[in-house]
Amino acid sequence: MIIGIVAISINHAIGKDGKLPWHYTHDLRYFKETTMGNAVVMGSSTWRAIGKALPGRLNIVLSRSGLGDAPAGVLRLSTKDEIVELAHYLSRDVYIIGGAKKYETFANVIDEWVVTEIPIEIADADTFFDTRLLNGFESFQRINLTKELLVKKMRRSPQTIVE
């Protein structure tokens, strides 16, 4: 499956100055547990924000211009189609981990979303999630990471699946 995973603030912010504009340990731990053993696909800005290959996962960076000296084991691909093709051959899930442009690029092939609702507003954010990408998806599981942090798992509503 191809799965989008994202943390979104109340005002739909996901990033600021190339970084996550919050620090929630429980969400980072949940992200790690969820994606572990699978493939993670990110844009080159998100790759720079993370700053290293995520251990225990196949790291794929989508970039047209290259990554300079990417560490061994990090796969750089330049088109969405290459990644979708690769996903068919992998016996693991492919998580689209951002940023905003990647979610938009993969929106029509994403089977499920894992959305953490960040319970704060980020007034001066510069990267936002287009919540229209969640249209046609319905929540099938809700997980409380803490009293204030909620994760919603969503899948395509049956009537929106196009064969």
Ligand SMILES: NC(=O)c1ccc[n+]([C@@H]2O[C@H](COP(=O)([O-])OP(=O)(O)OC[C@H]3O[C@@H](n4cnc5c(N)ncnc54)[C@H](OP(=O)(O)O)[C@@H]3O)[C@@H](O)[C@H]2O)c1
């Ligand atoms: N809250 C969250 O869950 C979350 C998750 C991830 C990231 N973030 C935040 O989001 C921000 C980064 O997001 P972003 O949208 O600015 O950047 P991004 O999607 O990570 O990367 C954008 C770059 O990816 C490459 N690219 C984009 N579309 C492409 C395509 N169709 N084919 C090939 N390459 C393509 C281009 O770089 P090239 O020049 O290399 O081609 C483009 O400049 C950061 O602040 C980060 O911390 C938040």
